[in-house]
Amino acid sequence: MKLSSLLAGSVLLAGCAEQQAPQQALAPPALPVQALHTGTETTYxxxxxxxxxxVNVEIRPQVAGVLDRILVDEGAAVRKGQPLFKINDAPFREQLNNTVAAQQAAAGAVTSAQVEVDRYAPLVQNKVVSEVQLKTAQAALTVAQANLQRAKAAVNSARINLGYTTITAPVSGYLGRLQTKQGSLVGPTDAQALTQLSDVxxxxxxxxxxxxxxxxxxxxxxxxxxxxxxxxxxxxxxxxxxxxxxxxxxxxxxxxxxxxxxxxxxxxxxxxxxxxxxxxxxxxxxxxxxxxxPNVLLVPAAATVELQDKVFVYAVGDSNRVRRRAITIQGKNGANYLVSEGVKNGERIVLQGVDHLQEGQIIQPTAPAPASVSLTTGKAAAASTL
Structure with missing residues (x-):
């Protein structure tokens, strides 16, 4: 009797254990859940x-000659008009002297031609000489005046060329490397500039x-x-x-x-x-x-799952039953997606453990851990990326 009673009790306990085991397996999982809120996010x-x-300019010589002096150093800050290089100006001074002398000679020729015109004018008026001689003298005066103008232009050109022997900064800025050394022969057709100047x-x-x-x-x-x-x-x-x-x-x-x-x-x-x-x-x-x-929701990438080229979240509905929702992603800010469609403002989603959820499964919602990303507006988080 005692043995049969013990066996019956053991069978009863085993049956109870088998009934309790399925109930424990069906207990809803406790997962962190948080509501979404619409806000304006900024991504970069x-x-x-x-x-x-x-302004970035190449400094080049405008006349050919020997580079006598370099008046600045590489990387120097220079002002507009400051001398940078000096080309030997002796040939250009001689050229200026020659053109000045030619101008003086041309001026003398004008004076001489004017004297001839003045001499023939009264003689023609008194019919002492023919008018042809006066016109010839006037033509000679015109040629002399033209030669004088040409001589003046030559003087101005020589002065300009002499001025070009001092190379100045066209703008204020910083110099680059000096590509040519002192004593080199330089000219306008050189393939390489003397240096570069940047207004920064x-x-x-x-x-x-x-x-x-x-x-x-x-x-x-x-x-x-x-x-x-x-x-x-x-x-x-x-x-x-x-x-x-x-x-x-x-x-x-x-x-x-x-x-x-x-x-x-x-x-x-x-x-x-x-x-x-x-x-x-x-x-x-x-x-x-x-x-x-504007008007996006910030959803952690960890709260999503990708299936067949679509990204889903699990929204928590009535009776804590989850529903899978496809979302539209506008961009990404750090570890979070910017979502414009698929979920609504105020709707709750599961933050973790989504890989093991099934459609329609019931869960036990819990508060997210303190370290979880806030799903309200993310302006401060976005700005911190700078």
């Missing part, structure tokens, strides 16, 4: 850029947008024309080669008139102030262009 797109001074009180940075990016750029900002859109474009940042950000923001002010057929891109120009001369022509960097996205 980076584009490689080249930097040039407002402001700098132009050039970057290119592909066709898709340009269409996005054109549709993103208010205005009917490109010029109107540029006025609504927020200031842009310049990231230097060491990944530091230039302290002053710039303004996009020019869009090229046509696309490059080779690259399929259009060039834009942003201008940055450079009062301290930190930027130089030839520098490279990255233009960081801000793109606002």
């Amino acid at each position: 797109q980076d584009y490689p850029a080249s930097i040039e001074g407002v 009180h402001e700098v132009h940075t050039y970057f290119a947008l592909g066709e898709d990016d340009f269409i996005t750029f054109r549709n993103q900002y208010a205005g009917r024309t490109l010029q109107e859109k540029l006025t609504h474009l927020p200031p842009v940042a310049l990231v230097l080669s060491d990944q530091s950000t230039y302290p002053t923001r710039g303004k996009v002010d020019v869009v090229a008139g046509q696309f490059d057929r080779t690259t399929g891109s259009v060039t834009l120009r942003a201008t940055f102030p450079n009062a301290d001369g930190l930027l130089r022509s030839g520098n490279t960097g990255t233009i960081r262009l801000a793109l606002p996205h």
Whole structure:
């Protein structure tokens, strides 16, 4: 009797355990859930850029001669009109002296011809000599006057050439490398310039947008024309080669008139102030262009799952039952997607564990961990990327 009672009790306990096990397996999983809220987000797109001074000029001699003196050093800051190079001016001074002498001779010839005209005029009036002689004298005077004008022009040209022996800075700025050494023979036809001069009180940075990016750029900002859109474009940042950000923001002010057929891109120009001369022509960097996205939802990429080229989230509905929703992504900000369609403002989504969820499954919602990304507006997070 005792043995049979013990066996019966064991069978009863085993049956209860088998009934409890399925109930424990069907317990809804506890997963973090949070509501979405619509806001305006800002993302940033980076584009490689080249930097040039407002004015970049090649310094070349305008007359041929021996380079006597170099009056500046490489990389020096120079003012407009400051002497930079000196070409031996002895030949040009001699040329000026010769032209001055020729001018004086031409002036003497004019005086002599005028004397002849004055001498023949009364004689012709009194019919002492024929009128032909007077006209011949007047023609000689005209030729002498023309020769005098030619001589004066030669003097002015010689003075200009003598002035060209001192090469001055056409603008204020910074010099590049000095390509020619003292004592070299230089001339206007030289393949290589003496140096380059850059006016960098402001700098132009050039970057290119592909066709898709340009269409996005054109549709993103208010205005009917490109010029109107540029006025609504927020200031842009310049990231230097060491990944530091230039302290002053710039303004996009020019869009090229046509696309490059080779690259399929259009060039834009942003201008940055450079009062301290930190930027130089030839520098490279990255233009960081801000793109606002109004009325979007910020969804962590970890809360999504990709199936058949679509991205889904699990929305929590009535009775804590989850429904899979395909979402439309406008962009990405860090580890978060910017979603414009598929979920609504105020709707709750599952933040973690979505890989193991099934359509219609019931969950037990929990509050997200403190380290979870806030799904309200992400302006501060977006701005921190700068």
